[in-house]
Amino acid sequence: MSATQTAPLITGGKTAAQVTRDVCQPLEHGPTIYWWIGFVPASTALLVGIIAVTYQISTGIGTWGLNRTVGWAFDITNFVFWVGIGHAGTLISAVLLLMRQKWRTSINRSAEAMTIFAVICAGLFPLIHMGRPWLAQWVFPYPNTRGPLWVNFRSPLLWDVFAIGTYFTISLVFWYIGLVPDLATLRDRANGLRKKLFGWFSLGWDGSARTWSRYEVCCVLLAALATPLVVSVHSVVSADFATAILPGWHATLFPPYFVIGAVFSGFAMVLTLMIIARTVMHFEDYITKRHILAMCKILVFTGSVVGAAYVTELFMAWYSASPNEQFVFANRVMGPMGWAYGIMVFCNVITPQLLWIRKVRNSILLVFIISILVNVGMWFERFVIIVASLERDFLPSSWSSYAPTSIEIATLVGSFGLFFTAFLLFCRFLPMIAISEIKSVLPGHETDAGASAEAEKAEVAA
Amino acid sequence: MTRRDYAVFDQEPELLAAIRECKDLELRIIDAWLPYPVHGIDELIGIRPTRLPWVTMAGGVTGVALALWFQYWSTGISWPLNVGGKPFDSLPAFVPITFEMLILVAGLATAFALFARSSMWPGRSKRIIDSRITDDRFVIAVSRQDAAVPDARVEEIWERHGAVDSWSEVAQ
Secondary structure, rough: OOHHHHHHOOOOOHHHHHHHHHHHHHOOOOOHHOOOOOHHHHHHHHHHHHHHHHHHHHHHHHHHOOOOOOOHHHHHHHHHHHHHHHHHHHHHHHHHHHHHHHHHHOOOHHHHHHHHHHHHHHHHHHHHHOOHHHHHHHOOOOOOOOOOOOOOOOOHHHHHHHHHHHHHHHHHHHHHHHHHHHHHHHHHHOOOHHHHHHHHOOOOOOEEEHHHHHHHHHHHHHHHHHHHHHHHHHHHHHHHHHHHHHHHHHHOOHHHHHHHHHHHHHHHHHHHHHHHHHHHHHOOOOOOOHHHHHHHHHHHHHHHHHHHHHHHHHHHHHHOHHHHHHHHHHHHHHHHOOHHHHHHHHHHHHHHHHOOOOOHHHHHHHHHHHHHHHHHHHHHHHHHHHHHHHHHOOOOOOOOOOOOOOHHHHHHHHHHHHHHHHHHHHHHHOOOHHHHHHHOOOOOOOOOHHHHHHHHHHHOOO | OOEEEEEEEEHHHHHHHHHHHHOOOOOOEEEEEEOOEEEEEEEEOOOOOOOOHHHHHHHHHHHHHHHHHHHHHHHHHOOOOOOOOOOOOOOOHHHHHHHHHHHHHHHHHHHHHHHOOOOOOOOOOOOOOOOOOOOEEEEEEEEEOOOOOOOHHHHHHHHOOOEEEEEEEEEE
């Protein structure tokens, strides 16, 4: 562990100028073959999704496999899954900033971008589920000719509109503010149209010490706001379930259980993306073993908490002495969707524990596989909570089952397409590593004024 | 007549040492331009702590007030609807949206205050002194009265601390 802590954050003995060059280089040259290998399938998947969504909007959501008993299934699963993915980005950019974890600097930019794209993917599902997405503006309380008829502020679904809307806006603002100094770097290296574009978006940044001083305070303030926000967002998402009368959906455990699950899945997705990025974009010196090990630790911790939450759920069901609740959980584990419960436990509880083994966490390939398994597991967690609870109603005569239609699967594939297409475009056109932040953690630059004064004295003495 | 002296450095410790020496000579440091935030430079060149947290606070209070008022007004006064027999003034149910509005208004207020106070807006022409400031160069500007410190003394400071470039201009 001590070896992890003392290993340099950035390897290769980079100077500030080298950092600028390394990060800007992929943006100033044509895409590599690896980029195309990623982009072609991603955009194809996106196209499949667009076709599926167009078809289901023009036909109606009867194209889904829902029935009277299982009225919520794939789209809400995907919604909760994608919102959860976003949470790690905020955690890395905000919570780790407040805790002064310097290792975040290599990955915070792309993790924040991941948040934004994941929230876009998430937001699409409720929009599609409306059936009439052209009336989507009805979710906002604006003066209208229908009374004015206001939205229902007591409904968790409306809380969700505000929570997701705020989350998206604040994440975008935080990400953009972080980008401004780096856009100025790009502006000062570019010519022609690129110079104009970067110049426009870098807001005339001049690197003045006064601006930097305010800028840093602004980032800390936004981080302090984003930290409780991220906790509130998934708590509100869990409240969508908690207002239902279904056993197992209104447990007190739900908000923390959802939040930690979100962080867990989000970190797994960050690991997946970072391992791809460091290999494809040749950022091995910036996204080092130390970063991967740090994220592995978080994965083990959050995975263990998620495991504890599963056990607590089962225990509370038994301890409640409520036959309905006991039945729901027995059905979840041993009922027709028991296979999905098995996948969930295997992927979320068992596989991350392998990271305790040094050989496993030192192998990039194994960490990559585990990170993907965790994402699969977390998708199934939401699927189990939703479908396995709904399919066995209070009334056995209305018991039913659910299977997704090809349209629903195509929509899920399309959301992955959208996510990866957006992420790959981001890698091509914006600096995916925070240049100015990396420079401030380079060895030799890590000193404050007092320490450098001492260093200077020592130099004079020598 | 006031003169402005500019010096360009390529190392952070050299920049800080030069700034300290200028301070000892009681030269006024106008500003420094940096590729990344250098810690401790605020106190050295006398930048007062920003008042941005007050803007955040004001934004938060505004957000809470607006959200509470609007939720009460729309559900209790404008069109009172009986939803599941819940009271019109169902404060606990208003808490999540009030909280989200606190964060939203406070966050946006902070961001826009930063842009306004630092004169940052889209399309603003850049005022950058050296195009390598956003790469790896540090620039400082000091102002002095002609008689107070001779040119040679200032140039000597720059040279001793390894300035890679320096120039002076006469300010009106």
